[in-house]
Amino acid sequence: QVQLxxxxxxxxxxxxxxxLSCAVSGSIFNINTMGWYRQAPGNQRDLVATITSGGSxxxxxxxxxxxxxxxxxxxNTVYLQMNNLKPEDTAVYYCKAIGTLVHYWGQGTQVxxxx
Numbered sequence: 734q735v736q737l738x739x740x741x742x743x744x745x746x747x748x749x750x751x752x753l754s755c756a757v758s759g760s761i762f763n764i765n766t767m768g769w770y771r772q773a774p775g776n777q778r779d780l781v782a783t784i785t786s787g788g789s790x791x792x793x794x795x796x797x798x799x800x801x802x803x804x805x806x807x808x809n810t811v812y813l814q815m816n817n818l819k820p821e822d823t824a825v826y827y828c829k830a831i832g833t834l835v836h837y838w839g840q841g842t843q844v845x846x847x848x
Contacts, residue, residue: 735759735837737828742842745818749846753813755828755839766831767804767811771824771844778827782813795821818846 741753753769768783782802783791790802801814811828823846828839 735761735764735830735832737830737837737839739826739828739839739842742826742844744845744847747819747846747848749818750814750816751818751844753815753826753828753842753844755811755813757809757811757828757830761809761830763832763835764830765833767802768829768831769802769811769813770827770829771822772827772841773824776824781826783831784811815844818844820846820848822846 736758738756739753741751743751745751765786766783769781770778771781772778780793781796782800784802784804792800799815799817804811823844825841825843827841830837
């Protein structure tokens with residue numbers, strides 16, 4: 734079992750920045766990819782960014798050049814640095830741990846960007 738705890742959400746004005754953290758614990762030996770997803774009211778949950786155990790990253794087109802995903806293996810923590818935030822970035826952001834046959838979700842953290 735893997736536990737994920739997100740933090741760092743909040744209210745920010747357009748153009749501002751936030752950094753989300755996802756602390757990972759438990760049986761993480763079979764986790765090979767970590768990701769951030771988001772879900773706005775009435776919408777499906779969409780990919781924001783992923784990072785593999787080898788450090789390869791992938792971003793949604795809507796956040797490329799503004800968001801950066803990173804990981805600190807010593808702290809078992811994944812980060813999402815969000816810059817130049819826009820009102821359309823408002824959503825609940827979820828951390829996801831992806832293994833070969835399993836995946837785990839965190840509880841989510843709200844990000845609200847005011848115009």
